[in-house]
Amino acid sequence: MSVIGNTALRFSEDQAMIMDVARAFCADRSPMASVRALLESDAGFDPAVWQEMVDMGWPGMTLPEALGGAGLGVAAAVPVFEAMGRSLLGGPLMASLLAGQLLLRAQTGDADDNALLAIAAGVPATIALLDSADWGAERIRCELQDGVLRGVKQQVMEAAAAEWFVVVAQEHNAPVLAVVPATAVARAVRRDHVLIDATRRAQSIDFTGIQVSEEAVLRGPAVTSALHDVRLLGALLLAAEAGGSAASCLDTTVDYLKTRKQFGKLIGSYQALKHPCVDILMAVDSTRSFVYHAATLLGEDALDTDAEIACRMAKAQATETLKYAGDRAVQFHGGMGFTWECDAQLYLRRAQWVQQAFGDAPHHRKRLAHLLLDR
C-alpha cells in the first residue's frame, strides 16, 4: 500500500446545491461593509443573518432527522463553511455544529436529547474544550467531581452567543462531557478574549463550582472516540473555511495588482509579484482538494484512519495556505497594506487565529508522520 493511500474524491448533487446556495447567501449577506461593521460590535455577528441561517436549517444540517435535523452528515456542511470563509461571515454556526456532533457521537442509549434538539432548532451552543495553550495536551485539567465542575476553559468559541456549553472534563481519570446551560454560567466567571481575528468572538470561562445534574453528564468510551472525531472535524471545518478565505484573499490581491501602477506599469506585470500569486493559487487548489477529499471519507460512524489522515492533511495545508496568502496580501498592497482600511489585514489576522485552532500544521504533521510512516 502506497503512502499516498486513499485518493477518493466525490461531490454529490446535494453538496453542489448547498454550495451554490451558501455562496450566494454569504456573498449577499456578508459584503465587506457588513464584515467591517461587525468587527467592533459586541456580538461579532448579525442576529438577523443568523436567523436566516437557522431558517435554512443549517445548524441542524448534520443532525439526524429524528432530532429535527436534516440528516445530511458533516460532508454537506463543508461547502457552507468554505462559502462563509470566502465572505468572512462569522457567527455561532461552527461552534454549534461541533457541539452537536460531539454530543451526537458521545451519546449512548437513552441520553437526554434536550441540548441536541435545541441545537437542531437553531439555539446556539459551543464546546468548552481547551484547558491551556496546548492543543496536543493529553491531560484534561478541568474536573468533574461529585457533580461539580472545577477548572477554567480557554478560547470557548462564540461563548457569549451560546445557550448550551458542552464542557470537556475528567472524572476518575476518564473524559466526560458535562452539558451546561448558559444560565448557569454567570457573567462574572466569563472573560471576553480579544482575538487577533476580529470576525470571531470567544471567552475564557471559569466553570468552578457549577453543578451538573446526573442526566447532563456523558461518560464512557464513546466520549473518548467522540472527542477524537470532533477534534478532527473541527480541523476539517476550519480548513474549509480557511480555504474559502484564502481564495478571496487571493482575489483581493490579484484585483489590486491589476489596477495599481508604479514606475509606469501595472504592478501585476512584475514577476516578483506574479509568481507568488501563482504559488498561492496552487496552494488554494491543494487546500480544496484535501478538504473535499476529507469530506468524501466522512460517514456517520467514527472516523477511520483514512479520514483522519485526510482531515489532518486538510488542516495542515489550509493553515499554511491562508498564512501565506494573508502575508503576501499585506506585502503586495504596499503602504495601503499596512492600514486598517485595507482588507488584506482581515485575512492576515484571520490566518493567525486559524493556524493554531484545532492544532497547527506541525501538530497535524507530527501525527501524520505516525500514521503514514510507522505502519
Added chain:
Amino acid sequence: MSQVSEKEKAAFRQQVAAWMQANKPADPGFLLPQSFMEVGSEQQLDFLREWQHKVWSAGYLGMAWPREYGGQGVDPVFQSIADQEMRGHAVPICFNVIGLGWAGPLINDMGTEAEKARYLKGILSGEDIWCQGFSEPDHGSDLGNAQLRARRDGDEYVLNGTKIWTTMGNFAKYMILLARTNPEAERKYDGLSFFLAPMQVAGVDPRPIRKLTGEYGFTETFFTDARIPASCLMGEEGQGWKIAMQTLQYERGAEAGAAGGLAFVRIAIDDMIAGLADVERDGAPALQDPAIRDQLVQMIMEEKAVVLGDRRAGIGPLTTDYPFSLPLSNKLRFTESTRRMRQLAINLQGAEGGLYVGDEGAREGGFWQRAYLNSFSATIGGGTSQVQANIIAEHILGLPK
C-alpha cells in the same frame, strides 16, 4: 466510449501481467534510463531497442494502430491496460517515445498512405528511432520564434540553422522538424512548416551534449545546406505551428492516438522511503528522526495534492473559480514536486548523499543523485517552471503581461 466488456478487460489484464512477469528483463548491471531523455550510451540503446521489439512482438505496443502498419487495430483501452501493467511491473521503458507518442500518431492522423506504410512499423519495432527538432539555442521556451530556415529549391528543401535538446539526435533516423519557410510572414507562427526529416543526409550534424549528470542523451543538431525531399513536408507550408501543437495532444496516451508503451519510470515516494529503512541518524533509524519525518510528510502531501488535484479537475462544481487552473498548473506542480522529492532523497542519505554513480558505496548505485540531476529536464523542458508560472498568472489569474 469503449465497448469492451469488463470481463474482457480483466482477462486481458491478467494475460499482460503474466507476460510481464515472465519476460521482465533481469538487472543488466548498468543503470537504465528512467526516461527516453536519458539514453546516453550504445549499451543502453541496444538493451532498450531489444526490449521494445520484444514488447511489440508480443502484441503489447501500438495495439490500436492499423494492422497493416504493425498495429492490431483493437480498442485503445487494451493498450491503456497494457501500459498500466508495464508501469505496475516496473519494466523498462519503450524508448522510441518521439515516434510512439508524437510522430506516429500524427502520421496516423494526417499522413498519406505512403507515409504510413513507410514510417509506422519502424516506429513500433524500434528499428527507426525518431527525434524532435522544435527548440533552438536562442529560443528555448519560445517555440513560435523558431528560426531554422527551410528554403524550397525545386524538389527539395534546403535546411540551415540549429536545433538543440534533440533527444537521441545521434541515434535517430528521422526528426519531426519545425522550420521557417517564410521569414516574411506577418505573424511569426504563419511562417513555420512541419517536416518529417531524414537525419542521415549530408549537412546534418548532431553533436552530443554532455549533461550535468556527466552522461549524454541530447544533441545540438546543426543543419548546413542539408537537402531533404520536398515530400517530407507535412500538410501545407505555413501549417507548422498548428501541426506542432497537435502533436502535444497525443501526450494523453493511447486513447488520444499514441502507440502506448511506458515512456518513463515512475519513481514513487514509497520507493524513497523503503530505500531509507536502514539509514541512521544520531545512532537511530533516520525514519524516527522528527525533522526528517516532518520533511517526508510534507513531501507526501505535495504528491498527494497532485493526485487529488487530478481527481478534482474532473468534478465541475469543484472547479468553478478558475476552471483551468488545475490542468494548466499540472506540469508545474508535478515536475517541481518530483524535483524536490529527488533532492530530499539525497539529503536523507547522510554521508552517502555525497557519493555519485560510479562509487561502489553509492546508495542504489547513485540512482537518486542521478535522478535529481535529471529532474531538471522536466522543470526546464517544455517551458520552464518560470514560464509556466507566467502562463498561469496571465491566463488563469488574468494578471497583465
